[in-house]
Amino acid sequence: MNNIFLIGFIIMLIIKNAFAYLEGSKTSTTYLSSTNNFNYHNITELVVFGDSLSAIHTNFNDMTYTGINNSKGESWTVHLANLNNMTLWNYSVSGACIDKDIVPRKYFTTTFREEYTYFIERMSKGRKYADKWNGSNTLFTFWLGTNDITSLNRTEFPQAFLNQTLDTLGDIFFTNVKGLYDTGARNFLIFNVQSINEIPSSNGSSINFDSDVQNFNEHIQKLSKDFTTKFTDSNIIIYNMMEEIRYIQEHYKDYGFINSNDFWDKKNLTEADIPKYIWIDGLHTTFKTNGIFADDVNKCLLSIDSLDNKNEEGKDESKKEEGNDESKKEKEKDEI
16 A cells, blocks of 8 residues: 555655746756857857837937836846846837737837837947947847747638748847847847746736747757857857746745736735735736846856856866876885
8 A cells, every 4th residue: 555655655746846947047958159258257248139028118329228117026137137247238128029010000110120120220230339349249139030920810711821920020139130240240139939828917818828939939949040150159058937937936935926827907906015926916026037038048158158167167177187186196105
């Protein structure tokens, strides 16, 4: 009987571990150049493109920002810039999608195409801030796709057409990545799209958003691999934001949150209650969660920093030398 209980307990542990999530930094994908090292320790400029998940109310005339965003505190972009002492150039605009001609949005007109244009007009060769960055000291970061996927017209088109549309959006996205490469960009950080069906705003939704999320993410991954194969001096890191959010939700108690999928907004709570929640509303995370994002992204980037990797190699070589010395000493003892 005891053996039966033991076997059952082991099976339960196996099942639990099979469905356990890991932090985004541990499940991210890298396509790193063999000729142009990714030197995170040399990155001083952080350029960000995205939507309300990243926007901080930038004044595009002088590139200053108020920091205002949906989290009731600091955006992950500000957190990350502060962690590595980087200057932040944030082109993200609330409501942005990749291309409004493909995914029309009634109340939002700015897209990644416009954000890209803003960058070119301000930071490409000969422009006002062109001398502030170069390919070695700048990390170009993107978190896009959420608005495109949620705004797709699912009533008129079959799934096969939607899949083709998602591929087209990915292609357009990478057309602009290539444009940035042509201006001198070499280091790219792309957040995959998080699970939309698992965020509070989708509770009760009958739409399978995550089928489209998976298709979009897989196409971006393929395009990233193809891009770095063709442009061998480029580095692309795909940060697994989907897994990171799932990890935080699964371990919400460890972070001091009171639940995994409820939100602070519209509950007549005070701002002192915000840190108890992962979510500020049905889509956006709180400033506390943003800080967790930034810490893990920073951990991911540090783990692939060429300097850190060289140091680890040096440690390994030292250990080998120490081992050789010990072997020599043992041999000398034997000879004596």
